Structure formats: structure tokens, C-alpha cells
Amino acid sequence: DVKVTQSSRYLVKRTGEKVFLECVQDMDHENMFWYRQDPGLGLRLIYFSYDVKMKEKGDIPEGYSVSREKKERFSLILESASTNQTSMYLCASSLAGQPYEQYFGPGTRLTVT
Amino acid sequence: AQSVAQPEDQVNVAEGNPLTVKCTYSVSGNPYLFWYVQYPNRGLQFLLKYITGDNLVKGSYGFEAEFNKSQTSFHLKKPSALVSDSALYFCAVRDYNYGQNFVFGPGTRLSVLP
Secondary structure, eight states: OOOEEESOSEEEEOTTOOEEEEEEESSOOSEEEEEEEETTTEEEEEEEESSTTOOEEOSOOTTEEEEEEETTEEEEEESSOOGGGOEEEEEEEEETTEEEEEEEOOOEEEEEO | OOEEEOOOSEEEEETTSOEEEOOEEEOSSSOOEEEEEEOTTSOEEEEEEESSSOSEEEOGGGOEEEEETTTTEEEEEESSOOGGGOEEEEEEEEOSSSTTOEEEOOOEEEEEEO
16 A cells, blocks of 8 residues: 655644655655645645656745655745644655556644744 | 636535535546545545546445536535545546646535434
């Protein structure tokens, strides 16, 4: 089974802090994605990566950055956390040949106070 | 731009009854359509997809979905609901801006009552 793990299930940070959310997948998937999930808005794509050291902006990249130094790991960085970044963050991965079958991690619920 | 609508925030159904979760879409090209489910405190799980072929698509856990091009709909169905089907359901469409990504609908919460 594909396994996508995220470093924390729950995280509480203060406004202005730098926040790192880590995602690791164990199935050698080329593609990795970061979404945020908010009630009534569904999932919105923040950043994605099709290969190591490669990154592309999604629909809502403002206030976020990413890093992919190794194929299995994709990190989301909030340079200076703000209260409007309080949300559920979901990581996903997929094979390059099966891009529409994305496998999701359990999510990190981030609260910024 | 492509978009996905799920007109019902919440659907309640009695156990054993058929269930339908509605989805309509708007795309500029051929639609690639998907359903995902999110159980409490868990990530999303893939249920089924329509790329081409038969309009009735069968997926995991006894779910199926019917693609209707004229109505631009892709409703999720199950003949007999289980309490364990209670979850948040997301419809998604291929994002033509980013070929390997999705545009998700807002989600519909399904509650199956015993």
C-alpha cells in the first residue's frame, strides 16, 4: 500500500513564526502536491512538484514556499505564519503515469494564534 | 476556467436506502471526473473516475457514478447506504491549467442514520 505521512497531525503556532510542514511518501512517486482544505471551499492547490528540485505554483501560493530536495519528501514552508493560514493541510502524491490517482496523507491541522 | 459544484452541503439518508451525492461541472475540454471520500480524521481516498467509455462507472465500497454529458453532471450513487459510509465526499475535475492536478468541489457531508 502507498503510504503518505505528514510530520504532525495537529500544530499550533504564533503569528509571525516560520512553520515547516513535512510530507514523505514511500512509493517512489514522481508527483507531490500540497493542498489546503477549508470548509465550503474544498481543497485548493498551493504548490506541486513533478520532480526533485522542481516546483510549480498552484492556485493559492501566496505566503507559502516549498522544498523538494529528495524524491520522497516535499516540504511546505510558511515564512511568517498569519491567522488566515489556519487550516487543514493535505499532502498527496501520484505516479507520473497515473496522475489522477493521488494518494493523500492524513493531514495537518494548523492553528495560528 | 473549469469548476465543480456540489449543490448540497449535507445529505442525510437512512441506512439501507439508496443514496445520491450530486456533482455538476464546467470544463472547456473533455471532462476527466473523480470522486474522493474523506473519513473522519483521515486523508482523502480515491473512489472512482471517469475518463472515457461507459457512462456508468463502478468504484470502491459499492459506489458508482453516472456521467451525463448533456446535464454536465457526475452524481455519486450507492444502492444501499451503510452507516460506515458517513463521510465527506469530494467531486473533482481535471485541471486543464495544470494537467496532472484537480479542481475540487466544496464537498458534501453524508450522514447515514441507523
